[in-house]
Amino acid sequence: MPTSQERDGSSRLCLTIHVAGGSILISQGVLHAASWSVDKYTFISDLRILQLKHYDLIIGMDWLEQYSPMQVHWQYKWVEIPYQGIKVRLHGLMHQDDTTLVL
Numbered sequence: 001m002p003t004s005q006e007r008d009g010s011s012r013l014c015l016t017i018h019v020a021g022g023s024i025l026i027s028q029g030v031l032h033a034a035s036w037s038v039d040k041y042t043f044i045s046d047l048r049i050l051q052l053k054h055y056d057l058i059i060g061m062d063w064l065e066q067y068s069p070m071q072v073h074w075q076y077k078w079v080e081i082p083y084q085g086i087k088v089r090l091h092g093l094m095h096q097d098d099t100t101l102v103l
Contacts, residue, residue, distance in 0.1 A: 017048055019058075025050050038090045041083055 015027040027048040034047045036057060045063060052058070064070070067081040077092035 015048060017050065017060075039088075041088055041090065 015030070017025045017027050019025055027050050029049045031047040031049060033044050035042055035044055036047075037043065043063075047057065048060075050058075067083070069082075071080040072078070077094060078089050079092075080087055080089045
């Protein structure tokens with residue numbers, strides 16, 4: 001039975017999310033048409049609600065496919081994507097250990 005849409009734009013449908021390494025997380029709902037930004041660029045996405053300890057948002061395959069083709073430079077922590085008819089470069093945060101990309 002489909003769930004009803006909540007006033008905040010979310011729906012309370014449990015979803016399974018397959019993550020890197022083969023693990024499965026259970027999402028307690030979806031936040032529809034959520035606005036979020038990186039640098040000065042804003043995106044609208046349906047976000048799955050997950051209990052995450054270290055991240056605010058994880059970009060999924062649906063987003064990666066939507067903004068393909070893209071170029072990634074892992075050493076310098078950036079990704080270049082097509083955005084509103086132009087190519088833009090999104091920069092990650094450089095950490096002290098220099099091994100983690102955060103977008």
